[in-house]
Amino acid sequence: MAGQVDALYLFLVLISTFFSLLIAICIIYFAIRYRKTAGHSAEQIHGSTLLEIVWTVIPLGISMVIFVWGAWLYFHLERPPAHALEIYGEAKQWMWKFQYPAGQREINSLHVPTGQPVKVTLISDDVIHSFFVPAFRVKQDVLPNRYRMVWFEATTPGTYHLFCSQYCGTNHSAMIGEVTVMKPEDFAAWLESGKAEGSLASMGEKMFQQYGCTTCHRPDSGARGPNLEGLFGRPVRLQDNRVVLADENYIRESILDPNAKIVNGFQPIMPTFRGVINEDQMVQIVAYIKSMSQQTGEPLNNRSTPGQIRDTEVPNVQQQMQQDNQKQKPTGKQP
Amino acid sequence: MSSTAETAEHVMPARHYLNDNYGIRSWLLTKDHKRIAMLYLISITVFFFIGGIFAALIRLHLLTPGGELFSKDVYNKLFTMHGVNMIFFFLVPSVPAVLGNFVIPLMVGAKDLAFPKINLLSWYIYIIGGTFSLIAMVSGGVDTGWTFYTPLSSGFLHTNVITMVVGVIFAGFSSIFTGLNFIVTVHRMRAPGLTWGRLPLMVWSNYATSIIMILATPVLAITLILLGLERGFHIGIFDPKLGGDPVLFQHMFWFYSHPAVYIMILPGMGVISEIIPCFSRKRIFGYSFVAFSSIAIAVFGFVVWAHHMFVAGISVYSAMVFSLLSYAVAIPSAVKVFNWTATMYKGSVSMDTPMLYAMGFIGLFTIGGLTGLFLAALGLDIHIHDTYFVIAHFHFIMVGGMVMAYLGGVHYWWPKMTGRLYPEAAAKLAAIVTFIGFNLTFFPQFILGYMGMPRRYAMYSPEFQVLNVLSSAGASILAVGFILPGIYLLWSLKYGPVAGPNPWRATGLEWQTTSPPPTHNFHQTPVVTQDAYHYGAGEEVTVVP
Numbered sequence: 001m002a003g004q005v006d007a008l009y010l011f012l013v014l015i016s017t018f019f020s021l022l023i024a025i026c027i028i029y030f031a032i033r034y035r036k037t038a039g040h041s042a043e044q045i046h047g048s049t050l051l052e053i054v055w056t057v058i059p060l061g062i063s064m065v066i067f068v069w070g071a072w073l074y075f076h077l078e079r080p081p082a083h084a085l086e087i088y089g090e091a092k093q094w095m096w097k098f099q100y101p102a103g104q105r106e107i108n109s110l111h112v113p114t115g116q117p118v119k120v121t122l123i124s125d126d127v128i129h130s131f132f133v134p135a136f137r138v139k140q141d142v143l144p145n146r147y148r149m150v151w152f153e154a155t156t157p158g159t160y161h162l163f164c165s166q167y168c169g170t171n172h173s174a175m176i177g178e179v180t181v182m183k184p185e186d187f188a189a190w191l192e193s194g195k196a197e198g199s200l201a202s203m204g205e206k207m208f209q210q211y212g213c214t215t216c217h218r219p220d221s222g223a224r225g226p227n228l229e230g231l232f233g234r235p236v237r238l239q240d241n242r243v244v245l246a247d248e249n250y251i252r253e254s255i256l257d258p259n260a261k262i263v264n265g266f267q268p269i270m271p272t273f274r275g276v277i278n279e280d281q282m283v284q285i286v287a288y289i290k291s292m293s294q295q296t297g298e299p300l301n302n303r304s305t306p307g308q309i310r311d312t313e314v315p316n317v318q319q320q321m322q323q324d325n326q327k328q329k330p331t332g333k334q335p
Numbered sequence: 336m337s338s339t340a341e342t343a344e345h346v347m348p349a350r351h352y353l354n355d356n357y358g359i360r361s362w363l364l365t366k367d368h369k370r371i372a373m374l375y376l377i378s379i380t381v382f383f384f385i386g387g388i389f390a391a392l393i394r395l396h397l398l399t400p401g402g403e404l405f406s407k408d409v410y411n412k413l414f415t416m417h418g419v420n421m422i423f424f425f426l427v428p429s430v431p432a433v434l435g436n437f438v439i440p441l442m443v444g445a446k447d448l449a450f451p452k453i454n455l456l457s458w459y460i461y462i463i464g465g466t467f468s469l470i471a472m473v474s475g476g477v478d479t480g481w482t483f484y485t486p487l488s489s490g491f492l493h494t495n496v497i498t499m500v501v502g503v504i505f506a507g508f509s510s511i512f513t514g515l516n517f518i519v520t521v522h523r524m525r526a527p528g529l530t531w532g533r534l535p536l537m538v539w540s541n542y543a544t545s546i547i548m549i550l551a552t553p554v555l556a557i558t559l560i561l562l563g564l565e566r567g568f569h570i571g572i573f574d575p576k577l578g579g580d581p582v583l584f585q586h587m588f589w590f591y592s593h594p595a596v597y598i599m600i601l602p603g604m605g606v607i608s609e610i611i612p613c614f615s616r617k618r619i620f621g622y623s624f625v626a627f628s629s630i631a632i633a634v635f636g637f638v639v640w641a642h643h644m645f646v647a648g649i650s651v652y653s654a655m656v657f658s659l660l661s662y663a664v665a666i667p668s669a670v671k672v673f674n675w676t677a678t679m680y681k682g683s684v685s686m687d688t689p690m691l692y693a694m695g696f697i698g699l700f701t702i703g704g705l706t707g708l709f710l711a712a713l714g715l716d717i718h719i720h721d722t723y724f725v726i727a728h729f730h731f732i733m734v735g736g737m738v739m740a741y742l743g744g745v746h747y748w749w750p751k752m753t754g755r756l757y758p759e760a761a762a763k764l765a766a767i768v769t770f771i772g773f774n775l776t777f778f779p780q781f782i783l784g785y786m787g788m789p790r791r792y793a794m795y796s797p798e799f800q801v802l803n804v805l806s807s808a809g810a811s812i813l814a815v816g817f818i819l820p821g822i823y824l825l826w827s828l829k830y831g832p833v834a835g836p837n838p839w840r841a842t843g844l845e846w847q848t849t850s851p852p853p854t855h856n857f858h859q860t861p862v863v864t865q866d867a868y869h870y871g872a873g874e875e876v877t878v879v880p
Contacts, residue, residue: 004714009785023701031686042616049621055669071658071714074651078651083346104792126491134722139646144576163788165720165721167411167482168552170408175796
C-alpha cells in the first residue's frame with residue numbers, strides 16, 4: 001500500500017507545484033510587466049464570467065479525481081483481508097503491548113512476516129493514542145472504549161519506527177517502538193522461540209469458566225443467555241429489532257455494559273464485568289468466542305496463523321509485563 | 336517615503352480621535368471603535384509576542400533530537416501555550432477586532448459600530464480571558480495541547496486545565512460580541528447609496544466571519560464547559576471510564592474549531608482584497624465572485640469538521656462525505672486566489688509594503704491551500720495526519736496567510752490609524768525578511784511530516800535533525816521579521832512623516848476623512864455614488880477636511 005499512497009502523494013505534489021508556480025509566475029510577471037510607470041495607467045476590467053466558470057470547474061474536476069483516489073485508498077486501508085495474521089495491541093501511558101494468537105507477548109516491539117497481511121486490533125487502557133508506522137503509511141487512533149483495526153502487508157525485512165502520533169501526555173514522544181519485519185521462515189522460527197503460556201483462545205476459555213460465563217451461555221435451549229457458538233461474525237437481532245454484527249466491539253460492549261444491547265428473547269440479567277476483566281483478558285475472551293465460531297465452519301482469521309504454539313510453559317514475559325505495569329503508573333488521576 | 340504617497344506636505348488635523356481627550360480614563364472608558372481597536376492592537380500584540388517566545392523556545396529545543404534543553408513536561412507546556420495564545424488570543428481577534436473594528440464603521444460611512452458599549456465590553460471580556468490564560472501560564476502552565484483532547488485533559492493531567500479553559504471561553508464571548516456588532520452595523524448603518532453590491536470586500540469577509548463567530552463560538556463554550564464538568568465533578572461525558580465517549584469531544588471541538596480556521600483566514604482575505612486593487616490601481620476582478628466566495632466558505636466551513644478525525648475511528652462512509660465536502664470548501668478559496676491574481680493583470684502595480692505582504696500572502700496561502708488537498712485525501716491523510724505535514728500546512732495558512740495579511744493591513748491602515756507614515760525602506764525589508772524566514776521555517780516541515788515525524792514530540796529520531804535545524808534557523812530569521820515592524824512602527828508614531836488623509840489614493844470611504852479621523856469619523860455623512868474600487872479615470876477623491 002505504501003507505493004499507492006506515495007503515488008497519490010506524488011500526483012498531488014505535481015498538481016500543487018504546477019498551481020503554485022502558475023500563481024507565483026503570474027504575480028511576479030504582472031508585478032514587473034505592469035509596474036507603475038509614467039504615462040501608463042491601469043486598464044479597468046470588471047471580470048469575466050467565463051473565466052470564473054473555468055477556474056471553478058477545473059479545480060473542482062481535479063479535486064474530484066483526488067477525492068476518488070483518496071477514498072479508494074481509504075476503503076482499501078479500512079478493510080483488512082480475511083486471511084490476515086491477527087495481532088492484538090494495547091496502548092497505555094506510555095507503552096505498546098502486543099499479543100499473538102498463540103500467546104506470545106511483546107512490549108514496544110512488534111514482529112511481523114513479509115508477504116502476509118497483518119491485522120492489529122487495538123485498544124487503549126487510558127487516553128487516546130495513535131498507532132503510526134510511517135514506513136507502512138498506516139495510522140490508527142487507539143481509543144479507550146472500542147477496538148480499532150489497522151492492517152498492512154510488509155514487503156522488506158528490516159526494522160521500522162512505531163510512533164504514537166496522538167498526544168497522550170508527558171512521555172508521548174517516548175511512546176515509541178520498533179516493528180521488525182522478517183522473512184516468513186524467520187518469523188516462524190521467532191514465533192517458535194517465543195514463550196507463551198497458552199494460546200489466547202485457550203486462556204480465554206479458562207477465563208470463561210472462571211467467571212462462570214458457562215452457567216448461562218450454554219448451547220441448550222433452556223439457557224438464560226444466548227448461545228455463543230457460531231456467534232462471531234454473524235448478525236444478531238436485538239430486543240428493539242435492530243440488527244447488529246457480532247464483532248469484537250459488540251462482544252466487548254456486551255461484557256462491560258451488558259444492557260446496552262439485549263439480544264431478542266433474553267432478559268437483561270447479566271451483570272457487568274467492568275473493572276473485573278482487564279483489556280488483556282478481554283482480548284483472550286474475545287479470541288475464545290471467535291474460536292467458537294471456527295468450529296462451526298465460520299472462516300476464522302487466525303486459523304491460518306503460522307506456528308500455533310499451545311500451552312508452552314514459561315511465564316517470564318508476563319512477569320516482565322507486570323513489572324512494567326507497576327513501573328509505568330500513569331501520573332494522572334484515574335477517575 | 337512611499338512611491339504612491341503624495342509628495343505634497345501634509346499637516347496633522349487639529350482635532351482627531353487620539354487627541355480629543357486625554358488620560359487613562361478616556362481610553363479605558365472609551366466607546367469609540369477606533370480607540371477600542373487601538374486597545375485591541377496593544378493587547379493582541381502582547382499576546383503575539385508571548386506566543387512568539389514560546390515558539391522560539393520550541394524551535395530552540397528541537398535543535399537536537401534528544402531534547403536536552405527542556406524536560407518533556409515543559410516542552411508539552413510550551414507547544415500547548417503557544418497554540419492557545421496564538422489561536423484564541425491573537426489570530427481570532429487579530430484582523431476583526433483590530434483592523435475590522437477600526438475600519439468597518441469608516442468603510443460603511445458610520446459614526447461608530449452599532450453597539451459601542453458592547454464593543455468596549457468585548458475588549459474587557461477579552462482581557463479577562465487573557466488574564467485567566469496568563470494566570471494559567473505563570474502558575475505552572477497547561478499541557479493539554481490547544482485541542483484539549485479528552486480523556487487526557489479531563490481525567491489525566493494535573494495542570495491548570497480549568498483556568499485555561501475559562502480563559503478560552505471568555506475569549507470566545509468577546510468574539511461573539513464583535514461578530515454581533517459587525518452584523519448589525521453592516522445591516523443597519525451603511526451610508527446612503529452604499530448598497531450591498533458596493534460594499535468593500537473587507538466588509539463582506541468580516542460579515543461572513545461574524546456569522547461564523549456567532550454560530551460556532553457557543554459550541555466551543557459548551558464543549559469546554561462539559562470538559563470542565565467532567566474534570567471538576569467527574570460527570571461522565573467524554574471519558575469512557577465514566578461512561579462517556581472521547582470521540583464525541585472531537586466532534587464538538589472541531590465543530591467550532593474548523594469554522595474557527597475560517598474565522599482566522601476570512602478577514603485576512605478581506606484585507607488582501609483591499610490592498611491588491613489599491614496598489615494595482617484597478618477594480619477587483621470579479622467583485623461578486625470574491626464577495627460570495629466568502630459566504631460560501633462560511634457556509635461550507637460548518638460541514639467539514641470531521642476531516643480532522645479521519646483516523647479517529649469514524650465510519651468510512653462519513654469520512655467520505657467529509658472528504659468530499661472538504662474539497663467543496665477549497666473551491667471558493669481557489670476562486671479568490673485566481674481573482675486576486677487577475678486583478679493585477681494590466682494594472683499599474685506599485686510594490687509598496689502592503690502590496691509586498693499581499694503578494695506574499697497569495698503565494699503562501701496558495702501553498703497552504705493546496706497542501707490542504709493532501710490532507711483531505713482520505714488514504715493519504717492516514718499517513719500525514721498528526722505529523723509535521725499538518726503543522727506546516729496550517730502555519731502556511733495561519734502565518735503565511737493570516738499574519739501576512741494582518742501585517743499588510745496594519746501597514747496599509749497605519750497612516751489612517753496614526754496619521755503618520757512608517758519608514759518605507761525598513762518596512763519593505765521586514766516584509767522580505769518575514770517571507771524568507773517563514774519559508775525556511777515551515778517548508779522543511781512538509782518533508783519532515785511525510786518522512787513521518789509526529790507532531791508534539793519533545794524528542795525525535797536522529798534522521799529528522801537536519802530539517803529541524805533548518806526550520807529553527809528559519810525561525811530566527813522570522814523573528815527578526817516580526818520584531819522589525821514593532822520597532823519602526825513605534826518610531827513612526829513620533830517621527831513618521833505626516834500621511835495626509837489618503838496617502839495611497841485609495842477609494843474606500845475610510846480614506847475620505849482625515850488621518851487620524853475625528854472621533855465621529857466624518858464631518859458630513861458621506862454619500863456613495865460608485866461601486867467599490869472605482870480606480871482608474873476619475874479616481875481622485877475630494878476630501879472634506
